[in-house]
Amino acid sequence: MKSEEILRLVDTIHRSKEIEKEVVFQGIEAALLSAVRRKHGESEKDNVVIDRETGVTTVIQDGQEIDPEELGRLAAMSGKQVMFQKIREAERDRIFEEYEDKIGKLVSGVVQRYEGPNLIVSLGRVEGFLPRSEQAPGERFRVGERIKSLVKDLQKSANRVKITLSRTDRELVKALFALEIPEVQDNVIEIKKIAREAGYRTKIAVTTYDTNVD
Known part of the structure; x- marks a missing residue:
């Protein structure tokens, strides 16, 4: 791969996947080293270094510099597999870090499809999983319908992140109230306790220390 092609590839992946350029460079280096x-x-003296500014690649095999073109087609294909694996892992880690801060918070998404009784919800660049156990009794949604739910759990699985959503958690009610009622969002009114039977009834105990609020 020519130096300008490497720089173009790094920039494309950085923009499309929102992965740091350094991570992409490291993925390509790991791919070439594998090749x-x-x-x-294998030798302890093997090494691959890509100049971050010029894209020029230096390949060291057993202490001796070799031409990257010598690697051959099959070795290069194997190297690409390593590179894409590294990029998928980096993308997974980025998504995990982004949604780790959203656990217990409200998100909005679009119903993509049903998988049995479970819902797959598009959250933009990723999908959320809304199991039947986290849906209120009697709830049915149309494909393409926008819904709000709570990020319940987050797990890394192979090259992806499983984002479990909930529409039965008590915190969902609190988050919805904060969204719709400015006094709750501004902490003028404090929700002290929530008792909920999802799909049937919800009781909320609130308090305020503002004498202007009834």
């Missing part, structure tokens, strides 16, 4: 070892065998 070197696939073709020539």
Whole structure:
């Protein structure tokens, strides 16, 4: 791969996947190192370095610099698999970090499809999983319908992140009230306790220390 092609690839992945350029460079270096070892065998003196400014690649095999073009097609294909694996892992980690801060918070998404009784909800760049156990009794949604739910749990699974949503959690009610009632959002009114039977009834105990609020 020519230096300008490497820089273009790094920039494209950085923009489309929102992955730091350094992570992409490291992925390409790991891919080329894998290709070197696939073709020539493994040595502690193997190394690959890509100049971050010019894209020029230096490949060291057993302490000797070699031409990257010598790696061959099969080795290069194997290297690309390593690169894409690294990029998928980086994308997974980025999504995990983003949604880790959203656990217990309200998100809005669009119903994509049903998988049995469970819902798959598009949250933009990722999908959320709304299991039947986290849906209120009697709830039915249309594909394409926008719904609000709470981020209940987050798990890394292989190269993806499983985002579990809930529409039965008590905190959902609190988040919805904060969204709709400015006094709750501004902490003028404090929700002290929530008792909820999802799909049937909800009781909320509130208090305020503002004498201007009845």
